[in-house]
Amino acid sequence: MQIGCTQKLLAYLKQEPGAIEDELDAFYSWSATLLTIRRRKTIAVVHEASRCGFVLYGVTAKQLKQMDQLLIEGIRRMLEAECIAPEVLGEYLQSCGPTVRYTKTRNRSAVAHLNRFVQRVEQLADGFLNESLFQPQILLLLNSDIFSAGKEYAFTRELLRDGFAAHYPNRTVFLCPMVTLDVRLHLHSPCYRRIRVPLRQSLSDFHGMLQILFGWKDYHLHSFELEPDLPLDITMPEYASLACQNDWGMWDTEPMERWILLSEVLEHHPRFWYIYDMGDRWEHEITLVGQENMTAFSGPQCILALGDAPPEDVGGADGFAELQELLQHPEDPEYLAAKQWLEGTGWKPLDMEQLQNTLNWRSNLR
Numbered sequence: 001m002q003i004g005c006t007q008k009l010l011a012y013l014k015q016e017p018g019a020i021e022d023e024l025d026a027f028y029s030w031s032a033t034l035l036t037i038r039r040r041k042t043i044a045v046v047h048e049a050s051r052c053g054f055v056l057y058g059v060t061a062k063q064l065k066q067m068d069q070l071l072i073e074g075i076r077r078m079l080e081a082e083c084i085a086p087e088v089l090g091e092y093l094q095s096c097g098p099t100v101r102y103t104k105t106r107n108r109s110a111v112a113h114l115n116r117f118v119q120r121v122e123q124l125a126d127g128f129l130n131e132s133l134f135q136p137q138i139l140l141l142l143n144s145d146i147f148s149a150g151k152e153y154a155f156t157r158e159l160l161r162d163g164f165a166a167h168y169p170n171r172t173v174f175l176c177p178m179v180t181l182d183v184r185l186h187l188h189s190p191c192y193r194r195i196r197v198p199l200r201q202s203l204s205d206f207h208g209m210l211q212i213l214f215g216w217k218d219y220h221l222h223s224f225e226l227e228p229d230l231p232l233d234i235t236m237p238e239y240a241s242l243a244c245q246n247d248w249g250m251w252d253t254e255p256m257e258r259w260i261l262l263s264e265v266l267e268h269h270p271r272f273w274y275i276y277d278m279g280d281r282w283e284h285e286i287t288l289v290g291q292e293n294m295t296a297f298s299g300p301q302c303i304l305a306l307g308d309a310p311p312e313d314v315g316g317a318d319g320f321a322e323l324q325e326l327l328q329h330p331e332d333p334e335y336l337a338a339k340q341w342l343e344g345t346g347w348k349p350l351d352m353e354q355l356q357n358t359l360n361w362r363s364n365l366r
């Protein structure tokens with residue numbers, strides 16, 4: 001496996017650079033450099049063909065003796081995170097070569113890609129966890145870069161996927177885990193959504209999806225509770241350092257949601273809660289139903305929906321029940337005012353086709 005290193009990294013690793021294999025397909029070649037994040041030695045590694053990569057954060061002198069294995073393991077973890085099928089991933093690592101060969105960087109293009117990758121690493125450094133060498137929680141954002149490719153734009157993740165599809169034709173290259181979840185909004189009337197979603201997404205993205213499923217406008221604060229009345233910073237202490245105090249002096253766990261993956265939550269909490277609007281307190285109970293691997297990338301799907309969700313600021317479950325009752329009695333003196341108020345909120349009854357179209361639109365933006 002050829003890894004082109006900057007002079008700074010070669011000196012840190014105490015490696016004499018080997019001969020560069022110029023004819024090597026960039027798909028099987030990697031570049032790396034050394035930088036310092038929070039006064040910790042960090043190695044950034046980039047796939048030359050796709051510009052996707054990973055980091056080793058807080059490398060110690062003891063770990064330098066294991067660097068070959070750590071680099072190979074980092075590549076394995078990154079490709080697993082991108083849903084590369086295990087069999088194909090194993091063949092890829094064998095094709096790269098069983099041992100690591102340290103060389104100088106291949107060309108200016110490789111250096112340019114490496115420099116841009118380092119910029120992304122530095123931009124995402126606020127999500128680094130002190131006790132994690134491989135920093136898996138940043139990979140989703142780290143490898144979602146977009147860059148100019150002539151007159152068009154390209155995405156790093158798509159380049160990686162296209163590269164594997166081209167090098168391993170007629171093979172099952174991708175195995176993408178999807179989960180089926182039941183989401184039940186606690187009301188006096190049934191309000192329920194069954195969804196199939198990618199397992200590997202951040203809680204922040206999942207929050208956006210839940211807003212669409214129930215027609216919320218994201219006007220209010222929200223939180224995830226992995227156990228009743230226990231917020232994220234208590235139930236996931238490894239991420240607690242990412243929480244911060246809000247303007248009211250309360251601990252805000254929303255910054256943590258950018259880094260915590262849905263897969264991490266479901267691994268230990270097959271049932272958890274999403275709370276929206278701390279005043280009305282809309283409680284969404286989320287339950288894992290099943291998991292399956294898809295051989296192609298797929299966006300979220302709403303499989304089944306039952307019941308209209310409430311409008312914003314209606315006064316909680318009791319307020320919505322009162323509104324529903326009132327709207328069934330046109331003879332009531334308050335009927336007209338209630339109807340006009342509801343129309344003014346922009347509220348609409350459940351429309352499965354529109355709901356799915358909105359989910360598709362949001363998925364295409366990512």
